[in-house]
Amino acid sequence: MIDEIATSNNLRNLAVNNNLTFGKNSIKVSKDKNSEDLNIFFIEKNEFDKDSDKHTLFSLESFMTNILEGMVLQIISNTIFDNVFIAPAERSAINIFSRQLSIKRNLIVDRLLEYKDKRKSEDILNKAQRYPLPIRDSLEIAEDVFELQKNKSEYAFLADKIEEELLKGKIKISKEGSVQFNPSKSKIKNLEIHLTASIVKSLSNLVFYFRHLAKKGDFIIIDEPELNLHPDNQRKIARLIGEFINYEFKVMISTHSDYIIREINNLIMLKSGGEKAANLIAKYAYNQDQLVDYKRVGAYLFKDNRNYNVEVSETGFEVNTIDEEINNLNNASEEIFFTLFD
Secondary structure, three states, X not given: OXXXXXXXXXXXXXXXXXXXXXXXXXXXXXXXXXXXOOEXXXXXXXXXXXXXXXXXXXXXXXXXXXXXXXXXXXXXHXXXXXXXXXXXXXXXXXXXXXXXXXXXXXXXXXXXXXXXXXXXXOOHHHHXXXXXXXXXXXXXXXXXXXXXXXXXXXXXXXXXXHHHHHHOEEEEEOOOOOEEEEEOOOOOOXXXXXXOOHHXXXXXXXXXXXXXXXXXXXXXXXXXXXXXXXXXXXXXXXXXXXXXXXXXXXXXXXXXXXXXXXXXXHHHHXXXXXXXXXXXXXXXXXXHHHOOOHHHOOEEEEEOOEEEEEOOEOOEOOOHHHHHHHHHHHHHHHHHHHHHHO
């Protein structure tokens, strides 16, 4: 949950001094500490001739909209979340091909394209980046793991849990800065990431994050945590997500997995069950630090280009579109079996 009072105080106490130069124009956004006023200055140095409008790379309105929205949103988000870690659905490919997809090479191409397009009257800001922000961020981490591994996080024990319970081995970084994997109970060591199982490719960045980058209060976004996971491991990752929440991380996931949804519901019900849940927790090998208070959970269904709020109670929540499809499949399977083979 976001504390609105704390957020307002953080915004008030924040000092801002951002400058951006784009061509012959520049923009400055500033705010003094303990002030509620955000000052925005646009400085235009127009040295073009009377036909300069034919050579304009972007309109003033578009420039202001793109840049200011980004700056203001960044300022606000920084007061709500200390740090954001995003694990996009493309994480497996990023871990394998990060060097080929190098963000540095991509930026060089971007600059060349900017020069190529200077003769056109269009908004170059829409062409400035070739990858979405989550992928760019993941690429930046993937190509700088050797330096980033020097950081030590107090949450490295969560990285150990992912390795022990899901990967059955250890993630390491070579001297050359590549991600490698050492399987447990195997003579094979230092496997390059592209030679490992899909589960290792999918979760290695999460291991690295908790071991080297994680900070208290971080906002973690995981797109399709079930990616490349067998149903038993989908349940395990759902339990680990419960632990992340209880260690004061803010977690957002997008999922199509009934296994993950049902396991999260189990964590909610066991938390709501009080003393009556003790035997069930022991019987099914849950831990108290995995259980989730339903009041801390929000759920949304995206359907037909709209989002719908899903009610969360002490018994969890239901996703009708998934439940309906499971029921349709079960009914079809039963009729097919009993009609043909009974």
